[in-house]
Amino acid sequence: MIELTTIDSPIGDLTLAARASRICLLHFGVEDDHVRRWIARWYPHMTVQRVADAAGGAGTLARYFAGDLHALDELDVELNGTPFQRRVWERLRSVRAGTTASYAEVARQVGASHAVRAVGAANGANPVAIIVPCHRVIGTNGSLTGYGGGLDRKQWLLRHEGATAGSRLF
16 A cells, blocks of 8 residues: 655645655655656555555654754655666765765765766656755755756755755765
8 A cells, every 4th residue: 555645844745655664755746647657657556545644754754844854864765766776866865964965976976987967867766855865966066956846945955954065975
């Protein structure tokens, strides 16, 4: 069974999906065709049940938005993607709140220093935004680059976490 929850947050509505107590999707916005297609792709035979707090994600996100920046580290995730995408996403979980990493740094850390664009594409395909903190990945020159939730949200999240230009992980 897939649990589905939509919450209001300081950056707009967020929809969470969870399977077996692991968050498998965090979508910017309410449940829509994108969410339904995503669930159908990865979990075609599972039923969907709307719940108040899918896998504890809603409560944990509320703590994060209230200032407990490390609360998200407690959430288990289920990452659906290619082996390369999963390597990138797992690496992103180690980029701590208040720090950033460049696409090139992430590429080196996953053993694919030549694959900076592929890291960018994997980052953009992240199904569990915020919890798998793709917003913490920036350009080598410190610039904010694309973000599936929009650059305004990326900037808000980085400010919320107190990230500064010199707060690199690596």
